Amino acid sequence: MKKHQIILVSSLVFALLFYKEALGVNLGIFGIFLTAMICFLYQDRFVSRTHLILVITSVLSSIAFAWYGDFPSFLALALSVLFLQFKTQHNEIKILQIFPLIFLNGIASLGRIFIFSQWLPKKEVKNDTLKKFIAYLFIPTLFLVLFFTVYSFGSDHFSSLFKDYTLDIDLPVLFLISMVGFYISFSFWNYWVPEISFQYNSKLNNDFDSSVKNNHKNTFSFLDLDFERRSGEITLLLLNAMLLVFIATYNYEQFFESSEISKLSADTHERVNAVIFSIIMAVGVILFYFKSGFNFDEKAARLKNLSKIWIALNIVLIISALLKNAEYVSFFGLTYKRLGVFAFLILAVIGLVLTFYKIVKQKTNAFLFNKMVWFFYGTILLCSYINWGNLITTYNIAVNKGVEPYFLFELNFNDEQRATYFRTLKNETITKQYHNENSILSHKNDSFLSKALYYEFVDTQTK
Numbered sequence: 001m002k003k004h005q006i007i008l009v010s011s012l013v014f015a016l017l018f019y020k021e022a023l024g025v026n027l028g029i030f031g032i033f034l035t036a037m038i039c040f041l042y043q044d045r046f047v048s049r050t051h052l053i054l055v056i057t058s059v060l061s062s063i064a065f066a067w068y069g070d071f072p073s074f075l076a077l078a079l080s081v082l083f084l085q086f087k088t089q090h091n092e093i094k095i096l097q098i099f100p101l102i103f104l105n106g107i108a109s110l111g112r113i114f115i116f117s118q119w120l121p122k123k124e125v126k127n128d129t130l131k132k133f134i135a136y137l138f139i140p141t142l143f144l145v146l147f148f149t150v151y152s153f154g155s156d157h158f159s160s161l162f163k164d165y166t167l168d169i170d171l172p173v174l175f176l177i178s179m180v181g182f183y184i185s186f187s188f189w190n191y192w193v194p195e196i197s198f199q200y201n202s203k204l205n206n207d208f209d210s211s212v213k214n215n216h217k218n219t220f221s222f223l224d225l226d227f228e229r230r231s232g233e234i235t236l237l238l239l240n241a242m243l244l245v246f247i248a249t250y251n252y253e254q255f256f257e258s259s260e261i262s263k264l265s266a267d268t269h270e271r272v273n274a275v276i277f278s279i280i281m282a283v284g285v286i287l288f289y290f291k292s293g294f295n296f297d298e299k300a301a302r303l304k305n306l307s308k309i310w311i312a313l314n315i316v317l318i319i320s321a322l323l324k325n326a327e328y329v330s331f332f333g334l335t336y337k338r339l340g341v342f343a344f345l346i347l348a349v350i351g352l353v354l355t356f357y358k359i360v361k362q363k364t365n366a367f368l369f370n371k372m373v374w375f376f377y378g379t380i381l382l383c384s385y386i387n388w389g390n391l392i393t394t395y396n397i398a399v400n401k402g403v404e405p406y407f408l409f410e411l412n413f414n415d416e417q418r419a420t421y422f423r424t425l426k427n428e429t430i431t432k433q434y435h436n437e438n439s440i441l442s443h444k445n446d447s448f449l450s451k452a453l454y455y456e457f458v459d460t461q462t463k
Helices: 003-017 024-039 049-068 071-089 095-112 129-154 154-164 173-188 195-204 210-214 225-255 259-290 298-332 336-361 365-385 388-397 405-410 416-427 428-433 438-445 454-459
Strands: none
Touching: 003 024, 003 173, 024 049, 024 071, 024 195, 024 336, 049 071, 049 365, 049 454, 071 095, 071 365, 095 195, 095 365, 195 365, 195 405, 225 259, 225 298, 225 428, 259 298, 259 336, 259 365, 336 365, 388 416, 438 454
């Protein structure tokens, strides 16, 4: 299939799926359709395991959105399909570039649609064009109309098949949906990668080129390499000493100093925020000193060792924060935010481990960001595939923490567990107030393409 045919077919499928429909199963179907089209049209470009993994995650993310229909599953679906398309079409370009390219094409497509030479085939008008029109369209249509008129006079039932039917189509809505589908399909199948992306791509490589390895340049014109190296050693030595003191006081306040339960929430937030800023600055310090020459400087052994100690101490700090967050959960139960803190701190540990690997293996700063994109993507997939609302509800009920009716009501996709718990309370006021059976029934009554399939399997008899 040619590019313009793919765009038009995708636009037609989009219009059929989304005409007078809300987001639901239809977006999941559209995601699977795009994935299948990529596999069918560009199967010869599937040269690595990454392509196979992205095909699987694209299908699973499409199913996840059809099931839940929430923002995490939407984000997982969008990233999965876009990553698959990007890695299939331009496998040599680093995945980091996909984010500015999405933004750029979202704007550029509004004008590029009218540059017909880029996506429509060039065809010369031949002399037999009029003959084809007359032979293939005009004459068959003429005979069809004539015989239809004759048959209509001969049979009332035949005539009524066409006279008694009214085409119920909202043309403005259909036109709008078709335009949206065409814009999305055009941007997806005919996206633009500017030349500067290919030129800049080499700067995002995981490894340094030979020119950097053999040419150590100082960062500041007024400091030569010896002074800069010694400055880094002094800086990291002082930072390690200060961080060591901070870890000691941080852990003493957390685990040995008594504090009121009412202040536990505020204390936890303050300490976790301090850890977050510490990790960001820690990685920033490492990236500053090991952006180029010091990776290969034989005299920078002390600087590297101090950096490794710095990373290890920050990991100890993260473990302390994880324990503090776990203590918070033991007192008050799980919430989305507390799970988010666990996720962020685990990603921070991964980031520091990759930073350590970067120093040992003499990798570029871009290496860290190239790898972290995939870990963030994996986190998004995990968020979209698992029913966290149900998990929080089940855990909190089991430990009898964080089971306030309003809180449980605000969690997503926990309807059966929440209803069962409310029934055990034997409080009809709570049941009526926080037990929205009508909302579940309204989801069940949605048209198939607009459904979130999760609600199809919620047993309303327990409500």
